[in-house]
Amino acid sequence: xxxxxxxxxxxxxxxxxxxxxxxxxxxxxxxxxxxxxxxxxxxxxxxxxxxxxxxxxxxxxxxxxxxxxxxxxxxxxxxxxxxxxxxxxxxxxxxxxxxxxxxxxxxxxxxxxxxxxxxxxxxxxxxxxxxxxxxxxxxxxxxxxxxxxxxxxxxxxxxxxxxxxxxxxxxxxxxxxxxxxxxxxxxxxxxxxxxxxxxxxxxxxxxxxxxxxxxxxxxxxxxxxxxxxxxxxxxxxxxxxxxxxxxxxxxxxxxxxxxxxxxxxxxxxxxxxxxxxxxxxxxxxxxxxxxxxxxxxxxxxxxxxxxxxxxxxxxxxxxxxxxxxxxxxxxxxxxxxxxxxxxxxxxxxxx
Ligand SMILES: NC(=O)c1ccc[n+]([C@@H]2O[C@H](COP(=O)([O-])OP(=O)(O)OC[C@H]3O[C@@H](n4cnc5c(N)ncnc54)[C@H](OP(=O)(O)O)[C@@H]3O)[C@@H](O)[C@H]2O)c1
Numbered sequence: 001x002x003x004x005x006x007x008x009x010x011x012x013x014x015x016x017x018x019x020x021x022x023x024x025x026x027x028x029x030x031x032x033x034x035x036x037x038x039x040x041x042x043x044x045x046x047x048x049x050x051x052x053x054x055x056x057x058x059x060x061x062x063x064x065x066x067x068x069x070x071x072x073x074x075x076x077x078x079x080x081x082x083x084x085x086x087x088x089x090x091x092x093x094x095x096x097x098x099x100x101x102x103x104x105x106x107x108x109x110x111x112x113x114x115x116x117x118x119x120x121x122x123x124x125x126x127x128x129x130x131x132x133x134x135x136x137x138x139x140x141x142x143x144x145x146x147x148x149x150x151x152x153x154x155x156x157x158x159x160x161x162x163x164x165x166x167x168x169x170x171x172x173x174x175x176x177x178x179x180x181x182x183x184x185x186x187x188x189x190x191x192x193x194x195x196x197x198x199x200x201x202x203x204x205x206x207x208x209x210x211x212x213x214x215x216x217x218x219x220x221x222x223x224x225x226x227x228x229x230x231x232x233x234x235x236x237x238x239x240x241x242x243x244x245x246x247x248x249x250x251x252x253x254x255x256x257x258x259x260x261x262x263x264x265x266x267x268x269x270x271x272x273x274x275x276x277x278x279x280x281x282x283x284x285x286x287x288x289x290x291x292x293x294x295x296x297x298x299x300x301x302x303x304x305x306x307x308x309x310x311x312x313x314x315x316x317x318x319x320x321x322x323x324x325x326x327x328x329x330x331x332x333x334x335x336x337x338x339x340x341x342x343x344x345x346x347x348x349x350x351x
Contacts, residue, residue, distance in 0.1 A: 004032055004033050005030045005031070005032065005033065005105075006030065006031055006032065006033045006034075006104055006105050006106045007028070007029075007030050007104065007105050007321055008028075008029050008030070008031065008074050008075075008102070008103065008104035008105075009026040009027070009028060009074070009075045009103035009104070009321070009324055009325065010026065010027045010029055010072055010073060010074055010075065011025070011026060011027075011057075011058060011069050011070070011071050011072065011073050011075055012024075012025055012026050012027040012071065013025055013071065014058045014059065014068075014071075015055070015058060015059070017059075020329050020332050020333070021054075021055050021058065021325070021328055021329055021332070022325050022326065022329045023325040023326060025058060025325065026075060026103075026324075026325050028322070033105075033106045034106075034108055035085070036085055036086065036087045036088075036108055037087065037108075038087055039087065039088050039110055040086075040087055040088060040108050040109065040110045041083050041085065041086035041087065041088050041091045041097075041108075041109055041110070042083070042084050042085040042086070042106060042107075042108060042109075043081040043082065043083055043084070043097050043099070043101060043106065043107050043108075043109050044081050044082050044084045044105065044106055044345065045079050045080075045081045045101050045104065045105055045106065045107070045321070045344045045345065046079070046080050046081050046082060046130050046131075046343070046344060046345050046346075046347060046348070047079055047080050047129075047130060047131040047134060047341050047342065047343050047344060048077050048078070048079040048101065048103060048134075048321075048324060048341075048342045048344060049077070049078055049079065049131075049134035049135070049138065049139070049140075049168075049339065049340065049341055049342070050077065050324060050327045050328035050331060050340050050342060051077075051078075051139065051140075051168070051331070051340075052256065052258050052261060052331050052332065053256075054075070054076070054077055054328055055261060055328070055332075057069045057075070057076050074102040074103060074104050075102060075103040075324070076100060076102055076103075077100070077101070077102060077103050077324075078098070078099065078100055078101065078134060078138070078139065079098070079099070079100075079101035079102075079134065079344070080096065080097070080098045080101075080123070080130045080131065080133045080134055081096070081097055081098075081099075081101050081107070082094065082095070082096055082097070082348050082350075083095045083096075083097055084106075088110065088111065090111070090122075091111070091122065094348075094350065095122055095123075096122070096123040096126045096130060096133075096350070097109065097121070097122055097123065098120065098121050098123060098133045098134070098138065099112070099120040099121070100120065103321065103324045104321070105321060105344065105345075126350065126351070127303075128347060128351050129315075129347055130347050131315055131317070131341045131343070132306075132313055134339070134341060135168065135313055135314075135315050135338070135339035135341065136172060136302055136306055136311065136313040136339075137299055137302055137303060137306075139168075139288060140168035140169050140171075140172055140339045141172050141298070141302045142288050142291070142295060142298050142299075142302075143169045143172075143255060143288040144169050144170075144172035144173035144176055144231075145172070145176060145298045145301065145302060146286065146288055146290075146291040146294070146298065147169070147173065147231060147253045147255050147286055147288070148160075148173050148176050148177060148180075148229065148231055148253065149176070149180070150286075150291060150294075151251075151253045151284050151286040152229045152231060152251045152253040153229075153251055154177060154180060154182065154228075154229045154251075155180070155181075156180060156181030156182070157181065157182075157183050158177070158182050158183060158228035158229050159182065159183050159184040159186075159223055159225065159226070159227055159228045159229075159247065160174070160177040160182045160184065160185045160186070160227070160228065160229045160230075160231065161186050161187075161188070161219065161223070161227045161229070161230045161231070161242055162174045162177070162185070162186070162187045162188070162204075162231045162233075163187075163188045163210075163230075163231070163232050163233050163234040163238050163239075163242070164188070164189070164233035164234050164256070164258060165187025165188055165189050165194075165198055165204065165207065166187065166189040166190075166194035166195075166197060166198055166336075166337050166338070167233060167331070167336060167338075167339075168314075168336070168338060168339035168340065169233055169255060169256070170187065170189075170231070170233055171198075171202060171312075171314040171337075171338050171339070172302075172311070172314075173231045174187050174198065174202055174203075174204050175202050175203065175305075175310075175311050175312065176305075176311070177229070177231075178202075178203050178204075179305055179310050179311065184205050184206075184222070184223070185203075185204050185205050186204060186205060186206045186207065186208065186219075186222050186223070187202075187204045187206075187207045187208070188207070188208045188210050188215065188234070188238060189207060189208075189209065189210070189334075190209065190210060190211050190334040191209060191211065191334065192209055192212070194207075194209075194334075194337060195207035195208070195209050197337060201312065201314075202312060202314070206222050208222070210238060215237070215238055215241040216241040216244060216245070219241055219242060219244075219245045220244075220245055223245050223247075225247055226245055226246050226247030226248070226250065226279070227242060227245055227246055227247055227250055228247050228249075228250055228251070229250070229251050229252075229253065230242040230243075230246070230250065230251070230252045230253065231253045231255060232252060232253060232254055232255060232256075233255045233256040233257075233258060234256070234257065234258055234259045235254075235256070235257030235258070235259050235260050235267075236257070236259035236260050236267075237259070238259065239252075239254075239257075239270050240270040240271060240272050241272075243270050243272035243273065243275045243276065243281075244272045244275055246275055246276075246279040246281050247279065248279055248280060249279070249280050249281065249282075250279055250281040250282075251281070251282050251283075251284070252276075252281060252282070252283040252284070253284065253286065254283060254284065254285035254286070255285075255286070258331075258332065261332065313338075313339075314337065314338025314339065315338050315339050315340075315341050316336040316337050316338045316339065316340050316341065317341045317342070317343055318330075318340070318341070318342045318343070319342075319343050320342070320343070320344070321342070321344045323342055324342050327340055327342045
């Protein structure tokens with residue numbers, strides 16, 4: 001090890017409901033690196049992935065399924081790292097590990113359940129860059145895969161709408177819909193540049209800039225026969241506009257609700273909910289971890305599509321552990337194109 005200090009972001013205070021999370025909610029500290037005990041191993045962080053749900057660790061909220069972190073605790077977050085010291089017979093120094101590393105340079109880890117749980121695993125065949133384990137082969141890719149194909153039951157010939165389409169999950173969801181033979185794939189995003197990127201790089205058929213266009217009118221124009229699968233990451237007015245333009249037996253996949261994430265509640269439901277009855281539609285929420293037992297298949301498919309060049313792994317990298325609070329905040333301001341990754345140290349020379 002080149003340093004015996006472990007830099008960390010610890011929780012300093014909880015944000016108010018209307019506040020975007022940022023550096024003021026965290027404290028930057030350093031402490032000596034601790035030694036692994038029996039059955040444990042020490043992991044040096046290579047990359048972390050800030051995701052919108054991490055705000056939930058700091059929210060004294062309602063009905064979130066995430067546990068609150070106590071003030072003073074190291075901020076929780078998934079990452080990929082390299083084992084640098086081990087006192088566990090199955091984990092060797094030099095191996096690559098994905099898990100809840102926290103916003104810090106080093107963490108003490110121990111195995112948790114199945115090796116196939118995508119959030120905690122030893123990476124048997126690492127690929128470059130290692131951040132792929134957090135993006136396409138991690139939570140973003142798995143969420144898009146299971147949300148679209150399992151919850152949304154998307155099939156060839158479907159017309160698919162994806163909101164927050166240029167984000168981590170959305171950028172994979174639209175591409176998977178294309179690979180699976182969608183008749184039409186349209187994305188909704190917050191800038192003309194992102195809309196161009198969806199069409200030119202990710203092979204979306206069309207895109208709607210929700211900041212400058214009338215979303216309801218554009219959806220009606222682009223889906224004259226209605227939407228078969230609406231993969232919604234946003235909620236609020238965008239969900240409402242989608243509901244008004246469904247095909248018969250449409251499936252609405254509720255993946256997230258980032259538009260209401262930092263607006264004070266209570267939040268109103270969509271006023272177009274009667275369309276669910278008229279169109280015999282199904283609206284269903286899901287959490288990616290519901291599908292972890294099928295993760296091996298998802299990983300195989302995602303990797304195969306990636307290797308063959310059909311699926312682009314879109315990452316948007318910030319550099320330095322110092323950046324983590326800003327990296328997380330940027331997600332709520334549309335500051336990412338693809339999966340936001342924060343690089344803490346370079347990929348080791350293992351390839
Ligand atoms: N159900 C699950 O298991 C699961 C798993 C992972 C993620 N999620 C959820 O899925 C959603 C997307 O996650 P992600 O990781 O892809 O996020 P991401 O990469 O951080 O993308 C978030 C994007 O949302 C857009 N956005 C932000 N505020 C918005 C608003 N008020 N209205 C419309 N769009 C807004 C921004 O792009 P623009 O520039 O386009 O505004 C931003 O880049 C989040 O709600 C997340 O919590 C759910």
